[in-house]
Amino acid sequence: MGRSIAAFVYEGPVADAVVGAKAGGGWAAWPPLGEALAATLVAAGVTGDLVVPVPTDPRRRRLRGVDHTDVLAGAVATVLAVPTVPALHVRAGRTDQAEQPVAVRRDVALDAFRPARRLPPVRALLVDDVLTSGGTSWSAAAALRRAGAREVTVAVVARAGRHPLGPTRHLTARP
Secondary structure: OOEEEEEEEOOHHHHHHHHHHHHHOOHHHHHHHHHHHHHHHHHHOOOOOEEEEOOOOHHHHHHHOOOHHHHHHHHHHHHHOOOEOOOEEEOOOOOOOOOOOHHHHHHHHOOOEEEOOOOOOOEEEEEEEEEOOOHHHHHHHHHHHHHOOOEEEEEEEEEOOOOOOOOOEEEEOOO
16 A cells, blocks of 8 residues: 545544444535545645545445445545546455454455456555554555556545554644
8 A cells, every 4th residue: 555645533523424424324424524535635736547435345335325435435536537436346254344443453354355347557546434443445455456556545534543554654634
């Protein structure tokens, strides 16, 4: 993985908005959060050739009625004027991380995704809502590299505390 960038720290009103949107089906919260992420990317000079949403487990998508990462990625892609490409699939039998301790999440996420298609050697922006342990981002970025992406930048609405991402440069704007 190349680097990561977060629009916010996962606390206070931002955490409330994300949790509320996920738990209460607050679809309307996702577009402005995606626009805030896009503004952070533009301000930091971060771009890519395409935007890839981290895929949501199909069960969660059905429960929520919306794939929030698709909405976030769509907002980012619109502002950056690049396509959104659903380049990843969730592997069958993936263990849900939501209730796992942070220390376990990275191991649970290993090999959680597989490429949905072959990519040319592009610069991919991988979009998700929250970066907690880094496990999901690491696994998704690795799958994008296997698909052919030459560079992967993880772009998230918010980051939670510190996380072991190895040689990742963190560019974080505070609210």
